[in-house]
Amino acid sequence: MNGEPLLRFVDVSKVYPLPAGDVVALDHVSLTVEHGEFIAVMGPSGSGKSTLLNMMGCLDVPTRGKIYLSGQEISGMSDDDLTRLRRDHIGFIFQQFNLIPLLSAVENVEFPLVLKTGRTESRQRAVEVLRMMHLDDALFSHKPGELSGGEQQRVAIARALVNDPDLLLCDEPTGNLDTKTGMAIMEILATENREGKTIVMVTHDPGVAAYARRTIRIVDGRVA
């Protein structure tokens, strides 16, 4: 990895032009994420946490500034290239609506793998990752609507990990869960981090943030 940080933001701004006036969601943000880090992003609502995370995940491109992923600048990339980066190097876990309703748990986990390899016989790997998340085998064939919130998040983590990404991005992964279930999910993420996975996680909950080893505070689009 020749010493390059996994992720480097250089003076990144994001402006949403709205009829009522421009909204500055991120304001000259510079930061780095090293391999193996576990970072919590905290800050008030509307401060730009999700915007930051989406930018880290190549879902969005900055209005100004540069983002380097493993030393590679992403702003000039085509939509297809960015999509391929997301598919192969980044795992996303959202607060809600993480799973495709028409696919069963195991099919949801398979989905990114099939997108990557173009093959349908990815079942074995999907089952393996799901078992790592301690999901009961009996639930593998259940549709998302037939799973509890905690179970859905386990499937979502499995789905995010199936392509063995460099970076795991979680936007309030426990936001919809009760404390106990949330802690169980955090245990899983902590384990993944101990085994080497880099994680950046947005949260409002100091208890959840405590699992991380570094906290970035965002206020009004700036790193505080």
Next chain:
Amino acid sequence: MLFIDLSVRNLRRHKVRSFLATVGIIIGVVAIASLGIMGSSLSTLVGGMVSDVSDTILVTPHLAASSGDPFDPRNTLAASVSTKNVALIEKAAGQHRTVPMILASDRLRVRDTSGYATIYAMPAADIPFLLEREAGLYPQGRSSGVMVGSLLADELNLHPGSRIEVGGESVRVVGVAAERGMGIDINPDYAVIVTEDWYTERHGERDYSRVVVKVSDLSAIEDVKAAIDQQINRRKEVVDVLDSREILELYYETLDAMNIFLLGIGGVSLLVASVSILNVMIISVTERTAEIGLMRSIGARKREVLRMFLYESLILGVIGSIIGGIISAAVACYASASVGDLFADFAVTGEAGIPVSVVIGYVAFAMAFGIGTSIVAGFYPAWKAAQLNPIEALRYE
């Protein structure tokens, strides 16, 4: 496969909606195929009718009706070609054979059955010239014998020697004409054929209804027509002179127009079907916006999203077209039989059924059109889905 699978599942999830969209395609395909088949089978039938009379020139009285005005008082005049004009036509036709004839209709009674039949009266010598004989003899001179058309004979079980009542008078059938089919000169299969003498003896001298000129050499047609025109129509239109090719062309023109019209109706119904597919797909894309955002975030490319939605409309189109194709083929088989029957009443000989190749051609055309329409209709929503911004789509509630 994954995307086809997703498309199928989504269609299954909304059974009613998918079913209705499919019904639209089915109706469109059936409409195009069956209307197309109907139109082309009419052309085929007409084409079969007049193939062997290309050597015919038909001279008919010039009707005011051909002025196109239905209220023209001359419409009520009994139209006829005078004896004097027949002589002029004969002169113009030169060595080509000229057959003047009277068309009438009279009451026909055979045993217990009675009704009206067409009567063709023409010079005795011309009857063998125009008609083949199936049985018996040709009617001669003033004798009371008549000839009957082949299908009339079949239907009423008539043979040479049978007695029939024509206009209240009992006469003997001396011969049966061979089946001839519908022609532009005469249609004798359901008619009674008598000599001109026979007719005038009973009804008095009368002008002729039409004159048929048979040219021995097809290249002479134009000259003969011109000569007849020259002789009779110099000052005003007295007669219409048409040759069989012109009449055929007229038929075909009419039929072609009808064909296009029928296909147009079919096309409109497919258009309606495509709007319903468009509608279904737009709804589908809208309600799956968040799902599309999710797929895009975790690595589905634009073209993969496009494909997933195109498959949906393609599946609707293929299923609708297959069902529609099967129904049209069945309808065509049924119609082939009944159109055949219908036209048998008009005395069409030979192939009354619809050729299999025509059926296959139109069914394939309609199916291709149905599938094509679905793809076109599905493309816009699918493209919209692919262009969605992943973040905004994810936030969509």
